[in-house]
Structure formats: C-alpha cells, structure tokens
Amino acid sequence: MEFEFRQVTNKTYYFNDTNRVLLYKLDDNNVVLFDSGKNTHAGKKILNIIRENGWTLKAIYLSHSHADHMGGAAYLKAETGCEVYAPEFERHLTIPTIIEPGFMYGGFPPKEMCLPFLCAEPCPSKLLTDSVLPPGIEMFPLPGHTFNMYGFKTDEDIYFLADAYVGSEILSKHPVTFLYDVEKYLETLDMLELKSGKYFIAAHANPSNSILRVLSKNRENVLEVLDTIVSILKEDDCNYDQLLAKVFTHFHLIMNFIQHYLVGCIIKSYLMYLRNEGLVSTKVVENQLLWYSL
Ligand SMILES: [Zn+2]
Incomplete structure (x- = not known):
C-alpha cells in the first residue's frame, strides 16, 4: 500500500501506511498524533x-500497545522530545515490549515473534x-481488542477508532482477527453503533x-x-491442537509456526468466552486436556 497523508477536515489529517494514524493540528504550528x-x-x-x-510534534496519544500502533513512538519521541501517552494497562506494555510476543506465545517467545511486527x-x-x-479532544474506552484500548474524537466530529473493527476486505482474507476479550469486543461494537459523527x-x-x-x-x-x-x-471432543487444525481448515487459513501461535492466541480467547457462557x-482423558461441547 502506498503511504498517504490526507486532510480530512480543517484540523484533522491521517497517515496511512497499512494502518492509519491520526494527526490533529493544535494551532498553525503544533500538532499531535493518535x-x-x-x-x-x-x-x-x-x-x-x-x-x-513546518509543524512541531507535541505529543503522541497511543490507542493501545500493539506494535503496529506504537512502533514509531520511540523514534518520534527521540527525534522531537514529544510526550507519549498510553492508556492504563497498555502503558505497561510499551516497555518492555517483549511482553507482547511472550503473551501471544504463552512463554519465553521464539525469535521469529520478537520482530518489529509484534x-x-x-x-x-x-x-x-x-x-x-x-x-478539543475526547477519549473513550474501546475494550475487547486488547486489555484497555481507547478511541478519540476531535472537535471536528472525527472519530479515531484504532482496532475496534477492521474493514470487510480484511475480514475476508483474515476471518480470525485479533481480539482479547470476546464479550467486551462485542459490547464495543454495540456501543459504536450508537455513535454519530462526521467521519x-x-x-x-x-x-x-x-x-x-x-x-x-x-x-x-x-x-x-x-x-x-x-x-x-x-x-467430536478435541484437544487444543486438533481444534486449531479444524479451525484453520474451516477458514482456509495456512498453518505455520507463527500463525499457530497468533491465531491460536485468539482461539484461546474465543474458547474462554464459550466456557464462561457455559457452551x-x-x-482430562489419558493426560490430554480435551474441549467438548455442552
Ligand atoms: Zn491492535
């Protein structure tokens, strides 16, 4: 995808480089990023x-701690001296960032997951x-995708909603998109349906x-x-690996070392939601933990 910089309204712009970043002009000289x-x-x-x-970057407001959202923050802070803010809980994952791949792997992370994408x-x-x-800026919680993601709204009625949802074309290619808490994720979708705004x-x-x-x-x-x-x-009752293989087959996903853990981390969240719902x-059968439908 081509890197782009677009003006949305008088004070609000966005960058797009596979994921969008919002820029808001505080005045003629100073800007902040979301x-x-x-x-x-x-x-x-x-x-x-x-x-x-000719602008000066005053601050970065991170929606959450995922690498594709905070990946430029260290460089921008070092170059400009801007402040960087992140929501509670998420803030503890902006340093050290090794926690993210460790969380997804579920232990000491493999080197393949300790790369900038994670x-x-x-x-x-x-x-x-x-x-x-x-x-001129409001913030509001968007829980579900991660522990404590936040969204923002500018006084020009522009919403920045981070990873609260993904586009339809992404859903067709990657039907198992990242989420941490299914219940909260669905509640956030419901909440966003009630929002009205310009963009x-x-x-x-x-x-x-x-x-x-x-x-x-x-x-x-x-x-x-x-x-x-x-x-x-x-x-059939399945152990975790059997279930994961069947989910991959159903959604035509291609299994590899990384996907096993990335998609697996999401499926574990789905399983816990279903378990909490009593479904x-x-x-344990012969020392295997088996999942079964109630
Ligand atoms: Zn994310």
Missing part, C-alpha cells in the same frame, strides 16, 4: 511530513487521562462517514468463529 505508525520507518515518513509542513522498539509512556488531552477512521478499515455496515460485518464474523468452534466440538467445557 498512534505512531507501525515501526521506525513509518515514524520517519510521518516526521518528514510533519517537518515539511515487538516494537520500547518507548516509555505516561498515563493517558482526560487531563493530558489537548483542548470514522480506524487503523485497518477505509475511513467512512458511516460504519454501521462494517460493524455488523465484524459482529457476524465473531459469531461465525464462535459457531464454528461449537460445531467442531459438537462433532463448552474441558475434561
């Missing part, structure tokens, strides 16, 4: 444009609260003035993954 690009290279491209326009350059951040936001910008979806359809697609997608897991377990459970 997220920071996927890595140092993206951060450089962002800073070049900020400098070409393990950003560490960047200390301060606690994001209403009081550190510039005038909605998410990291991995085409900006739009209406998101009802894409929210509905994302909800349908989650429900399909849930139904698929339950259907698989209705056919599946586990038992």
